[in-house]
Amino acid sequence: MPEHNTRNTESVTAWCNHCGKPTQHKVSDGRRGRCMEHEAVGASKKQEAAARKREHEEKNPKLF
Numbered sequence: 526m527p528e529h530n531t532r533n534t535e536s537v538t539a540w541c542n543h544c545g546k547p548t549q550h551k552v553s554d555g556r557r558g559r560c561m562e563h564e565a566v567g568a569s570k571k572q573e574a575a576a577r578k579r580e581h582e583e584k585n586p587k588l589f
């Protein structure tokens with residue numbers, strides 16, 4: 526049985542050029558959206574950078 530993207534499907538496995546491997550992609554209204562893997566990594570990296578900056582400011586309050 527061939528695979529179909531139905532409206533009930535929330536994610537689909539597809540090749541991602543960014544990740545260089547098959548990954549889960551979001552699906553909305555039957556259309557394939559963004560890769561969920563490197564999207565998640567990007568968000569966590571951003572959060573990590575923000576946390577590091579906050580930590581740095583707490584350690585050096587006189588500089589700010």
Ligand SMILES: [Zn+2]
Nearest residue numbers: 541544560563
């Ligand atoms: Zn990706």
